[in-house]
Amino acid sequence: MLPRVLVFALxxxxxxxxxxxSPVQAEDKQAATSAKLANEPFQNKKIFQMTPQEVDQYLAYxxxxxxxxxxxxxxxxxxxxxxxxxxxxxxxxxxxxxxxLPMYSLTxxxxxxFAEHTYAMALSSSWEEFFWTLQRIRYKDGLIGVVTRNHYTxxxxxxxNAWLLKDxxxxxxxDKVASYDIVVDRAxxxxxxxxxxxxxxxxxxxxxxxxxxxxSAILDQLRDGDFVNVVSDKDGYQSITHVGLVVVDANDKRNxxxxxxxxxxxxxxxxxxxxxxxxxRTSKQAKPRRLLGFKFLRLRDDIVIPGAVTLxxxxxxx
Numbered sequence: 001m002l003p004r005v006l007v008f009a010l011x012x013x014x015x016x017x018x019x020x021x022s023p024v025q026a027e028d029k030q031a032a033t034s035a036k037l038a039n040e041p042f043q044n045k046k047i048f049q050m051t052p053q054e055v056d057q058y059l060a061y062x063x064x065x066x067x068x069x070x071x072x073x074x075x076x077x078x079x080x081x082x083x084x085x086x087x088x089x090x091x092x093x094x095x096x097x098x099x100x101l102p103m104y105s106l107t108x109x110x111x112x113x114f115a116e117h118t119y120a121m122a123l124s125s126s127w128e129e130f131f132w133t134l135q136r137i138r139y140k141d142g143l144i145g146v147v148t149r150n151h152y153t154x155x156x157x158x159x160x161n162a163w164l165l166k167d168x169x170x171x172x173x174x175d176k177v178a179s180y181d182i183v184v185d186r187a188x189x190x191x192x193x194x195x196x197x198x199x200x201x202x203x204x205x206x207x208x209x210x211x212x213x214x215x216s217a218i219l220d221q222l223r224d225g226d227f228v229n230v231v232s233d234k235d236g237y238q239s240i241t242h243v244g245l246v247v248v249d250a251n252d253k254r255n256x257x258x259x260x261x262x263x264x265x266x267x268x269x270x271x272x273x274x275x276x277x278x279x280x281r282t283s284k285q286a287k288p289r290r291l292l293g294f295k296f297l298r299l300r301d302d303i304v305i306p307g308a309v310t311l312x313x314x315x316x317x318x
Contacts, residue, residue: 036065037075047076047121048083048107055106056127063125070299072122073225074247077257080118083264084108095144095310098194103144104134111243112157114259115227118245119164122225123305128314135311137161142308146194152184153229153240155205158297163306165227165297169208172221176214178293180231180238181206207231209293215269219254222246222296228256229295230276235287240295269294 037043041057042050050058066072086108091101105113120134136142139149140160150156158167170177184203190196209231210218223246230242244258247266257266276291283289307313 037062040065046082047080048109050106052106052127055121055130059121059127059130060125069122069303070224073118073245073299074257076121077114077118077245077247077264078266080109080114080264081257081266083114083259085110085259085261085263089113090138092144092146092149096146098146098196104131109259109264111259112153114264115243115245123303125316126314129316132308132311132314133305136305136308137164139308139310142306142310144310147190147196147198147200151186151189152182153243154182154207155184155203158229158295163300164303165299167208167295168298169210169295172210172214172218172296176210176217177208178211179206179208180292182239207295209295211293212273212291215273215294219269222248222254223299224248225299227297227299228258229297231292231295232289233292234289238292241289246296 041061042054045054047055047058062072062075066075084107087110089101089105089108089110090103090113091099093100093102095103104117109117116134116137120130120137123133124130135144137150139145140156141148150160158165182205184205186200186203187198190198190200209229226246228244228246229240230244231238232241234241242258242260244256247255247257249255249266254269255266256269256272258264258272273291280288280290
């Protein structure tokens with residue numbers, strides 16, 4: 001995936017003292033949710049095995065029985081564990097004809113498709129809402145098109161979805177945080193990759209991230225549904241190369257739920273880091289990609305989905 005550090009002691013303190021559910025509270029909450037979902041439709045079916053009609057029923061049931069958005073995100077994400085991984089899944093067809101790729105996928109995912117679909121489903125109570133919300137997340141202002149697609153995670157996706165998530169990476173303490181500068185030439189990318197001529201100016205951005213060897217010290221401050229950006233270095237160029245979600249397990253442990261070869265999986269951050277570092281160590285490339293750390297974006301408590309330019313907002317089911 002293609003892709004100023006201001007570290008304040010106050011921000012760090014706020015993050016450190018943020019309320020986090022105790023293991024007992026988390027257990028009680030999970031038990032209550034399990035009871036509510038005793039009659040959940042499609043209990044033995046993964047989302048990637050469902051039809052759109054079944055997803056419509058599932059989202060209506062989930063929205064009515066699980067009022068907590070973070071819980072819905074975790075439930076939906078876990079209900080796609082095992083979904084096969086595939087690159088180059090989505091496009092703008094039939095809105096645009098530069099390729100014939102569809103605008104959604106249930107059967108497969110890549111890392112970003114998985115995260116976008118999970119957020120869109122958790123925010124929706126019907127298939128119509130899901131499809132509309134998905135396009136609002138994928139495109140700047142919900143304007144469907146290859147030029148307005150959120151190609152670059154740092155300066156497109158994270159910025160254009162600030163109504164949904166807030167980057168909290170810089171607030172974990174100066175000893176844990178590093179930074180990098182990224183230069184984004186969208187016009188060159190669109191010309192070379194999509195044969196689109198634009199006059200979009202080159203942009204630079206200064207990005208904060210938590211160093212990989214410091215992540216274990218801040219995990220207990222993360223919450224269900226937080227967005228994870230994996231920061232890597234390739235021959236001196238730093239950028240976000242992978243994404244996923246934070247989920248909290250029954251033991252109150254923060255895990256990384258993500259889509260990567262060969263399928264969607266839930267794993268500890270330690271496991272992901274070890275596996276990634278081993279891949280770098282055994283790579284036959286002269287200058288292999290190297291893991292630097294993680295950006296974390298906190299799911300907002302006051303989410304209001306803005307209107308979309310291309311598609312009218314569907315009416316909510318009564």
